[in-house]
Amino acid sequence: MIWRFGLFDHTFEPLALTHWALLAALGLPLLLGLLAVVFPLKRAWPIVLASVPVLASGLVLLFAYDQAGLLRWQWEIAGVHLSLRLNGLSVLLLLMTQVIGVAAALYTPGYLRLSETGSLARWLWPLMGVVLSALSLIWLATDLLTLYAALELMGLAAVGMLMLSGKVPALVAGMRYLLLALVGSLTYLLGVALILGHWGRLDLQGLADVIEPGPVAWFAAALIGAGLALKAALFPLHAWLTPVHESAWTPVSALHAALVIKASLFMLLQLWSILLPDTFYAPRVIAWLGMLAIVWGGLLAWRTDSLKTLVASSTVAQLGYLMVAFPLLLGPDIAPLPRALAWEGFWLQLMGHAFAKAAMFMAAGNLILATGESTLKGLAGTSRRLSLSLLVFGIASITLMGLPPSAGFTAKWMLLQAMIITEQWWAVAALLTGTLLTAAYVFRMFRYSFDETAPRHRYQPLAPGMDLIALTLALIAFALGLLAHFPLELMHGGSP
Amino acid sequence: MMTLLLALSLLWPLGVAGVVIWQTSSTPSARREYFSVLWLSAAWPALLLAYGGEAQWTMDAWMLGGEWALNSLSRPWLAFTALLWSLAAFHARGYFAAEQAKAQDGDQDAERRLLRLALLWPLTLLGNVLLIIAQDIASFYLGFALMTFAAYALVVHSGTEEARLGAKAYLILAVVGEGLILGGFLWAAGEANTLTLQGVRESILVAEHGAWMAALLCLGFGVKAGVIGLHVWLPLAHPVAPAPASAVLSGAMIKAGLLGWISVLPLGHEQVSEPLARFGNYMLIAGLAAAFGAALYGVFQRHPKAVLAYSSISQMGMMTALVAMGLVAPEVWPLLWPGLVLFAAHHALAKGSLFMGTSISEHLPRWPLPLVWALLALPGISLAGAIGAGLISKWSVKSPLYEMHHESLITLLSWAAVGTAALVSVALWRQWQQRHQGGSNREQWGAWLVAIAAALLTPLWLPLPAGSIEIPPLKEWLGIMWPFPVGVMFAMVGWLLTQPLKGKSLPAGDLWWLYAGIVGAVLVPLRWVGHCCIQIKATSVATAQKTEAMLMGHLTRLLSTESWLRHHTSGLMMILAVLLAALLMWEGQR
């Protein structure tokens, strides 16, 4: 299992251009964010200009991987080993981060102009830069120290971003998130301490070689698992998530729900596949919680009155799908075929959800911005005036529901196949229930929007492109399902 | 040449209908002629076709494979049908002249009505022609359905309360009939895997349930042919329809039902099965019952057209009985059928001229009244069998029956002719009572006179097989002619006897009112059941809503646990860590 993360393959020396691309991918977002504090942004075109080198760096890395296969960087600074690796999966996740990050950045100027945001708005840019840089680092890093530092950096910046709106509910929710995230990382750090104390090293390659099942590995896995589950908003530790999104700015919500929580999940899977390659029960506990998450998140989203809570609760349910795949990825005696299917389904679901959720938050944000109301009832009559935003919402929900031909469908299809091969009927039932609940809450939202009894006459016009950006993201989620062949090819990287 | 004529006879009415539509958009209503020469000519190609000789066509491209033919049966049929349609069209031009003038003056209602009539008249004709020449099921059914539904416009034309009732009765029964016909056709065609009428005949002959198929089809066509029990639309629709429409309804279209029977029943076939023969007997009885019942009921009608409608039912009853003979006594059929066709053709023209006559008596021309009534009476007398073509047609059906020794049937038919005579005299009497001055125009009486002539001289122009019709020998004349004076006498005696009733009469449409009553009675418990269902639905909806509200309440309370989860997130994290550690240790120590 761990070989899939590309820790063992032999590598060639990366080309000089690749070094620069790596530097750009990791440093440019941060640098550009800092620049934006100095030169406040009013228009979208500087962002278009700035996004070119960022995306170019991602593409260069993609080509480098395509040409040379796995790439690895290692440094030793004052006796501390730092290492990065670039395999197909990390390239994919990096590109996903950059695309969603660029989309969120492009969406931001219009959003800030239309909603009176106050003086704190300019600090959004560096925080966004930090989040994107830290995320890129997390996808690449292969030692526990870098991972810890990047995770902390990302977490703190995310808290900062979420609280920029400055309203009391946002502050209360943000404070809760801050404390829980910090405690979560300390729990993670405790686990790392055990690993460091017992095996004396932090690099994942070395650890994967030396770690054997034993009490230390188990305690470390339990601590790391609990800490990261808290940060990834896995059920039942998800409750901080919805209030955080309730009053945050739209592009921030989009980034957070699409990417930030996924980073913790990524780390959790990576570390557990080193620490617990052959345990039976722990992945199942996660899967059972995942089934509950699917139902609970679906019910929450179904009964809520607020549009943003609906979207945020749907994140809880969608994370449940990823949790349900745990026993297919980790554990003894899993046949290669279901394991490969589950692996591909897991990452495709993660990426599909990231794009769809970002699009959905943007669409929801557009609706709220245009109507000035954040409740579902406030949507009455939007079907005629804001049909594009609703269309984006609909396309995104197709991915979330898992209807063909979206990425959600392909991913769930693979997961279902793996579950049926391994005869995990409860998981199948949960998956199908989740689809029904998703349909229920999506159609509930649409029912409100087609209500013509309370026609509104004044709508805040949206900035040009706000709907188009969301539409692009939703269509990417679609395209991932239609052209799943390409990302799946990349995910294969590495050999056992 | 024949093919060209065939194509023309079918396309011409269609083209006429198209021209009517085109005219509405191109000509201003003040100068619009609804009944132009072109419109009058709709039936002419078909008439020509009938005299073109026998022919056969097979068209694979047409629907399920078209098979059309002009044979010894369909030729005379097409001839009298087309002739009647042409004459009725002429008559219509005169009949609607006043209404057209009104429409040209800007009466939008009249305009709409005339347009509807002018458009659907050629379509009805088209259906009628198509069904006569069709030999495959699909074409036949298409023609029949087209004729049936297009004729609705002819019945409902005036738009009065009575017209709508008549049209409603017509439509309800027509739909029932179409359903029966379709069912019968599908059954028979499916059973024998055939697409032609010939196949249907064979299928009915050999199939196990042939009698039932025959019953379905006969009842279906019986709606049109006015078989007893299904005849109720005739006396309701005829009085309200315009005279030319009545003429074609009673003359041509009613015969389509008869043709339907002849087309689908294995008449005159040697190996008629037992049930089929029994079915023939039922049909015979039904026919005779219609012949007498309609006469008895009809004489008490006030409206001359209602009387004539009952006369049609009575006449059709006789023809039903004759058709039934084809099943009961197959050996008589080869001799009988030319007589039957002559009978039908003569009845068509005679009834057509009688109906046209009603419009003459309502708009009397400035002729001496005795002359007019003599002319009015002529087709009636002929219909009763006393003179002209009636005499010959009576003989042509009687002589085969004589030969095969069915004397009792002959006697019954003669007594039915008494009924006919009585009905005709009552009709004339009613016309006399309800006569109006007011100048009918040239087309009106011209078409009428031609129709009278054609009715009296039917055997001369009808293209029947040579030698199949002969003039009765003189000694038989009395035997054929006696019903007429007897009938007139009966009518007069009856009139004298009913004098104390002071002009009260039975309602037209007899059984319709019974049916309506039955349906109304059936609807009462149905309404009650419906009411109960509504109540049950309301209760169940209320219960479901209450349950839903309760469930949602529970769900909302359950979901408020979310805030508990939020409050205890850190504690839950501690529990999760301890749980995972314990679980892993337990599993590892095992």
Add this chain to the structure above:
Amino acid sequence: MIASFDTIEAVLALCLTVSALVCLFDRHLVRACCFFVAFAVVMTLAWWQLGAPWLVVTELLLGVVLTGLCFFYALGHLLPGASSPLKRDTFNEPWSRAAIRLLLALAWFVMIGAAILYVIVDMAYSPSEHPLLLAGVVIAASAIGAFALHRHLLRRLLAFNLLGSGVFMLLAGVAGTSPPAQALISVGLLVAWLGSMLGALLIRQLLHLEGIEALGHDGESKEGAT
């Protein structure tokens, strides 16, 4: 020599534990913060004792000075003229919550202790000879228990800082003062300071906007309204 070292360490461990417990469970907030500063000073000494000069500097700068300043800023003692409404924690917890948290803290104590025992087998130190490690376990377990127990945001922030220190102590105890461990602890200290600063800013802002009640919002009280 060893015995004297042990004595010093034992005294340090005792000081750490006592100051941590007072800091965690004293409802008087100013006193709790003072004890936190004292705790941080003792931590500095402990790092010195463990022979990690780099960490001494970091702890002194980040732990004592900057984090301490953050807390006093949050209390309102730093800005002249600012009223200081934060005196005592007035939020009361039901006893069942406290009991469950106590049980959980004990469970964590057992868990961490067991884990350390498994690690310590091939370590140069041993718990009996190294009371600092024991103190770390106690501090970490009680701090996370207190974190889960308290509702007052400032006290949760304090508990988080103490938990961090406990974890660093454990880290140093099990991994020694190797470069990776020092790097991890330095990053951790930096993060803790950043988090404390952010938390302190938030607390001030909430006080400014909503008053004292806002600091206890976590959970039941006003959740339904938002």
